[in-house]
Amino acid sequence: MKLASAAGGFILTDMTLKASLPPLLIAIVVAAGQASAQTSGAPLPASVQTAWSRVRAALTAQQQANEVRGFLSALANENRRPTIPALDARDIASGRAVSLDDPALVQRPQAHEVTVTVDGQFLTYRPLSRASLEPFFGR
Numbered sequence: 001m002k003l004a005s006a007a008g009g010f011i012l013t014d015m016t017l018k019a020s021l022p023p024l025l026i027a028i029v030v031a032a033g034q035a036s037a038q039t040s041g042a043p044l045p046a047s048v049q050t051a052w053s054r055v056r057a058a059l060t061a062q063q064q065a066n067e068v069r070g071f072l073s074a075l076a077n078e079n080r081r082p083t084i085p086a087l088d089a090r091d092i093a094s095g096r097a098v099s100l101d102d103p104a105l106v107q108r109p110q111a112h113e114v115t116v117t118v119d120g121q122f123l124t125y126r127p128l129s130r131a132s133l134e135p136f137f138g139r
Contacts, residue, residue, distance in 0.1 A: 044121055047074045052123050061129030068135045075118065086117040087136055092126070100137075106130055 044052070051067070051074035058064035076082045089098040089105050090113045098105050098112060105112055109127040116123040116136070127133050 042119065044118060045074075045078045048078055048118065050074070056125050058128070061131060064125075064128045065131035065135070068132050072135055084136060084138060088115045088117070089113070090115070106133070109133055 043049070048071070051071040055064060055067040055071050058067045072082075072084070075085065087100060089100060089102075090096065091098050091104075092111055092113055109130055109132065113124055113126050114133070114136075116125075125132075
């Protein structure tokens with residue numbers, strides 16, 4: 001079996017169709033993996049990743065609020081301008097999406113899971129208090 005690389009894929013040479021199916025399937029899977037890696041976005045800069053891990057590791061509401069501010073600061077430093085990322089919220093118990101202006105999100109933030117989208121990456125956390133959400137709303 002001979003595999004030749006072509007732009008974005010592989011070409012199988014010197015094989016019958018029946019003998020080439022398993023290697024062909026492997027080549028398709030490899031090519032699909034390469035394509036998805038190219039479209040999934042680059043990894044976040046180390047400073048932003050570190051700041052986000054601190055948000056997720058926070059144990060108290062005040063600590064988490066401070067870490068959210070630190071995350072937004074790290075994001076602003078990387079982008080060279082203040083940036084407020086897109087947010088989505090979900091009720092943990094029901095799994096339903098919650099509007100960001102839903103009073104329940106502010107009244108009981110710990111009952112929700114928030115997803116922050118940055119450069120194609122989805123970062124999820126559970127806010128421990130209203131103060132952990134306010135920096136995302138510019139407050």
